[in-house]
Amino acid sequence: MDGSARLYSESSRITPGGVSSPVRKFEPNPLFISKGEGCIVTDVDGNEYIDLCMAYGPLITGHSHPVVMDAVREQLSKGTVYGAPSEPELELLRKLTTNLPSADMARLSCSGTEATMHAIRTARGFTGRNGVVKMNGGFHGAHDAVLVKAGSGSAEGMPSSKGVPQGATQYTRTVEYNDAQMMSDLLEKDRDIACVIMEPALGNVGVVPPEKGYLEEVRKITSENDVVLIFDEVINGFRLSDGGAQKRYGVTPDMTTLGKVIGGGFPAGAFCGKREIMELVAPQGPVYVAGTFAGNPVSAAAGLAQIGLMESDDNYRKLEDRSDRLVGAIRDSMRDNGVQGCVNSVGSMFAVYFGPTEVRNGSDAEKADRQMFGRMFRYALDNGVYLAPSALEDCFVSIAHDDDAISRLETVFTGFMESVRQ
Numbered sequence: 001m002d003g004s005a006r007l008y009s010e011s012s013r014i015t016p017g018g019v020s021s022p023v024r025k026f027e028p029n030p031l032f033i034s035k036g037e038g039c040i041v042t043d044v045d046g047n048e049y050i051d052l053c054m055a056y057g058p059l060i061t062g063h064s065h066p067v068v069m070d071a072v073r074e075q076l077s078k079g080t081v082y083g084a085p086s087e088p089e090l091e092l093l094r095k096l097t098t099n100l101p102s103a104d105m106a107r108l109s110c111s112g113t114e115a116t117m118h119a120i121r122t123a124r125g126f127t128g129r130n131g132v133v134k135m136n137g138g139f140h141g142a143h144d145a146v147l148v149k150a151g152s153g154s155a156e157g158m159p160s161s162k163g164v165p166q167g168a169t170q171y172t173r174t175v176e177y178n179d180a181q182m183m184s185d186l187l188e189k190d191r192d193i194a195c196v197i198m199e200p201a202l203g204n205v206g207v208v209p210p211e212k213g214y215l216e217e218v219r220k221i222t223s224e225n226d227v228v229l230i231f232d233e234v235i236n237g238f239r240l241s242d243g244g245a246q247k248r249y250g251v252t253p254d255m256t257t258l259g260k261v262i263g264g265g266f267p268a269g270a271f272c273g274k275r276e277i278m279e280l281v282a283p284q285g286p287v288y289v290a291g292t293f294a295g296n297p298v299s300a301a302a303g304l305a306q307i308g309l310m311e312s313d314d315n316y317r318k319l320e321d322r323s324d325r326l327v328g329a330i331r332d333s334m335r336d337n338g339v340q341g342c343v344n345s346v347g348s349m350f351a352v353y354f355g356p357t358e359v360r361n362g363s364d365a366e367k368a369d370r371q372m373f374g375r376m377f378r379y380a381l382d383n384g385v386y387l388a389p390s391a392l393e394d395c396f397v398s399i400a401h402d403d404d405a406i407s408r409l410e411t412v413f414t415g416f417m418e419s420v421r422q
């Protein structure tokens with residue numbers, strides 16, 4: 001038995017499923033990682049893999065970038081948490097409110113889940129309404145109000161998890177992404193909607209980019225109905241540009257949630273918005289939100305260092321060029337080998353779907369062939385590439401994926417498509 005299998009047999013006895021978050025599990029056992037450096041992760045048995053999972057998004061500058069590590073060490077020498085305001089947190093707040101068009105004010109949290117939970121509460125407090133509209137296939141963390149089954153627009157939301165009371169999801173409605181008409185019909189009929197929460201580019205059913213004009217329509221519909229538009233940029237933020245998807249697409253929401261990249265590999269989150277909305281947050285206003293580790297100075301130092309790196313040296317453009325090259329090679333090899341499916345991408349995130357030749361919303365993504373994905377995952381692993389184990393997750397490219405790594409990835413993806421040639 002190898003080291004990962006041995007550790008997993010122990011962990012699966014003492015934590016449910018043997019993992020700390022469900023998507024990490026795969027058969028026969030997940031790899032236990034002992035080191036991450038640049039674009040490479042090493043497992044406890046000493047096997048090295050080019051990482052395209054990249055912790056599901058935070059590591060846009062790669063694992064343990066020396067500049068990020070130095071910033072962390074510098075902060076560590078001064079302490080880890082104070083329970084009082086500190087300069088790193090102020091500096092991160094400054095960065096968010098400067099870069100994001102929607103952010104007059106921001107509040108830091110420790111995770112994306114907290115950020116979306118608090119943003120929804122704030123939107124409800126601001127409007128005095130209850131309803132929450134999300135996209136089919138939109139993921140906003142693991143709290144009750146957003147754990148709903150996809151259903152038809154106006155139907156009462158049903159919990160997608162045991163343990164979530166029906167009362168917690170009864171105000172949640174689901175609409176299809178890239179379908180502005182469906183959203184418009186719902187908002188005009190249901191006058192109790194507080195907010196629409198959505199990823200500008202979906203990143204939790206693989207990657208689904210907004211069609212031309214869609215986000216502009218969403219902005220118009222929500223404004224006309226006085227509904228708070230929340231862009232959940234936990235993945236998109238500081239990945240799709242230094243001002244997030246909202247800057248890339250030129251559409252400004254009322255509120256924004258952030259996480260992943262802004263923590264530089266440490267736990268972090270934030271929600272931001274217009275001044276008149278954010279002023280409702282405690283202690284300035286009556287919407288209660290709190291956290292022992294919120295605004296953690298180590299996370300802030302790491303996040304700032306990572307964002308600083310991305311803003312220098314034309315790094316966003318370089319990153320996207322490399323990502324585009326890889327995506328182009330995968331598309332070509334699918335076509336050349338007659339493999340049915342498509343590759344969706346935005347910036348440095350992409351997803352390979354087997355089966356559907358077009359994926360423009362959550363329902364299309366659901367049709368993807370998971371068994372074929374499983375085969376690709378296994379082939380990649382056997383050839384030194386670590387993908388997110390579950391289908392409908394994304395591949396994330398970082399600035400640490402240099403030309404050599406991209407070439408190696410092209411070879412592995414092409415090799416797989418040849419092996420399943422039709």
Ligand SMILES: *Cc1c(COP(=O)(O)O)cnc(C)c1O
Pocket residue numbers: 110111112113114116139140141142199203204232233234235259260268269
């Ligand atoms: C990851 C993610 C979250 C949850 O963030 P955590 O830090 O895992 O709690 C929320 N929204 C989106 C869009 C995400 O991708």
